[in-house]
Amino acid sequence: MRFFLVGGVLLFLLSGCTPDSQDVDSRDAAMAATSMAEIDLVVLEDKIRGGWAGQMIGVSYGAPTEFRHLGRIIPEEDLPEWQPEMVRGAINQDDLYVDMTFVQVLDEVGWDATTEDFGAAFRESKYPLWHANYAARRALLRGVSANLTGTPEINPHANDIDFQIEADFIGLMTPGMPRSGAELAQRVGRVMNAGDGILGGVFVSGLYSAAYFESDPRRLVEAGLAGLPPASPYAKIIADTLDWSSSNPGDWMETWQKIETKYGTGEVCPQGAAKPFNIDAKLNGSYIALGLLYGEGDFEKTLVISTRAGQDSDCNPASAVGVLGVVMGYEAIPEKYTSGIGSIAAEKFAFTDYSFSDIIDSSLAHAIAVAGRNGGGVAEGLLRVPIEEPLPSEVEIFDDYGSETERISVDDERFSFTGEWSSELIERRGWSWAIKTADTAGASAELSFEGSGIIVTAIHNPEGGTVEVFLDEEAMGTYDTFSEDGRTKFDESLWHRFDLIDGPHHLRLRLTGEPYVRGDVRAEGSKLALQDAVVFR
Numbered sequence: 001m002r003f004f005l006v007g008g009v010l011l012f013l014l015s016g017c018t019p020d021s022q023d024v025d026s027r028d029a030a031m032a033a034t035s036m037a038e039i040d041l042v043v044l045e046d047k048i049r050g051g052w053a054g055q056m057i058g059v060s061y062g063a064p065t066e067f068r069h070l071g072r073i074i075p076e077e078d079l080p081e082w083q084p085e086m087v088r089g090a091i092n093q094d095d096l097y098v099d100m101t102f103v104q105v106l107d108e109v110g111w112d113a114t115t116e117d118f119g120a121a122f123r124e125s126k127y128p129l130w131h132a133n134y135a136a137r138r139a140l141l142r143g144v145s146a147n148l149t150g151t152p153e154i155n156p157h158a159n160d161i162d163f164q165i166e167a168d169f170i171g172l173m174t175p176g177m178p179r180s181g182a183e184l185a186q187r188v189g190r191v192m193n194a195g196d197g198i199l200g201g202v203f204v205s206g207l208y209s210a211a212y213f214e215s216d217p218r219r220l221v222e223a224g225l226a227g228l229p230p231a232s233p234y235a236k237i238i239a240d241t242l243d244w245s246s247s248n249p250g251d252w253m254e255t256w257q258k259i260e261t262k263y264g265t266g267e268v269c270p271q272g273a274a275k276p277f278n279i280d281a282k283l284n285g286s287y288i289a290l291g292l293l294y295g296e297g298d299f300e301k302t303l304v305i306s307t308r309a310g311q312d313s314d315c316n317p318a319s320a321v322g323v324l325g326v327v328m329g330y331e332a333i334p335e336k337y338t339s340g341i342g343s344i345a346a347e348k349f350a351f352t353d354y355s356f357s358d359i360i361d362s363s364l365a366h367a368i369a370v371a372g373r374n375g376g377g378v379a380e381g382l383l384r385v386p387i388e389e390p391l392p393s394e395v396e397i398f399d400d401y402g403s404e405t406e407r408i409s410v411d412d413e414r415f416s417f418t419g420e421w422s423s424e425l426i427e428r429r430g431w432s433w434a435i436k437t438a439d440t441a442g443a444s445a446e447l448s449f450e451g452s453g454i455i456v457t458a459i460h461n462p463e464g465g466t467v468e469v470f471l472d473e474e475a476m477g478t479y480d481t482f483s484e485d486g487r488t489k490f491d492e493s494l495w496h497r498f499d500l501i502d503g504p505h506h507l508r509l510r511l512t513g514e515p516y517v518r519g520d521v522r523a524e525g526s527k528l529a530l531q532d533a534v535v536f537r
Contacts, residue, residue, distance in 0.1 A: 123140035135157050165318070436530045
């Protein structure tokens, strides 16, 4: 037996099974480690506190620049000047309150909670959502199983960032046990994502798991990569980021440009396809890695680089300095960034029953319980943790969109309309949309296109009605554009398919003139506000 002391962590390597292996059931025995670590419970709690604090700081710092810089590095002068009171913004951030929805399921149901358990809690949530989360909750409310709501057949945002920004809690609860984290990540992640969208959560949770016992940023990113299937697009972008940063350690901007050149296009999200906007999990995940690698363990440097990479510039630094917060522990995070947390530590995060103090207590209890499930346990103020080597997760990859993407505007001559339609141009926050709107039964829109996939985009709002969809004269079903949370949402999917035979197709949309109705929920109108069609080849 060999012992190693690293900070407050005592590691000892065993040649066989753990001493408690006779108490591990057959499922957990398959994951039994050949090494064991001990971490002081005070140190463990401080690292968990640092992880949650890092998320709060990162998301609050990056919020003013979120999706304001698309496909370009954020100029240094556009960054906010940190003020202690800025961290209060984290109370209302989905990076945190959605995590806590799933934490509550674990608190109430236990570690063996199923995808359906997580989906049931998500279905009943009342907070605003976007992208894959929004599409998943709409599908859940329409009766789709939680095991299907993240699939590309149901959710055109399958590879978006949503689960990636919500998986931090998993790694915080699985110190040194990335396989346990990855298994939970797949149960939770399939509610809203598939393919690289799930792997984003596996990657982030793996970073956190490793951060309890590893401080070198490169080894952290390598540990996160080890949990990904090597052939997956997500693994490839992280491997490239590691290689490029190794060959060019002094210039993060050059590595950023290589990432952008190779991976900056090909987004399938209805809002980002064929546009500079990119909410793809793997691209934004590479910005987390970029911040860690070039931040070199410095909190502020990591925060700034992961923010300046752009796109989802609040979520990415939230995960990057969340991971670093575990490495450092709360007490070692510069006081400049933590000084505002004390005044809100007892305040509940929006839509949750958890305060900062509460979520730390819950995470600590789960970390201890998971270690116990795997053959460890608490003794004399120390947690014995069975160390798991990460293994590639088995996740079906969704990456066959075709090499060409085209957006066909409603103003394009390939669209034709019958019935009463009005036209308008809407401009908002630097974006513009050409819209065709109708609300009477029988009004129709038709489009002839060539491709292997299509997303028909429309505005979702409280007045959204029902629409019959026909492809090549075959009825596809009746769909709606009712917005469940009462917000107006642009670039959302009315209907989509990714599995067409590549070639000519004819699409027809016919308004029913009826509002969307579900139980006592009823849309305020019967409108279709049509935007465009995203065609893949």
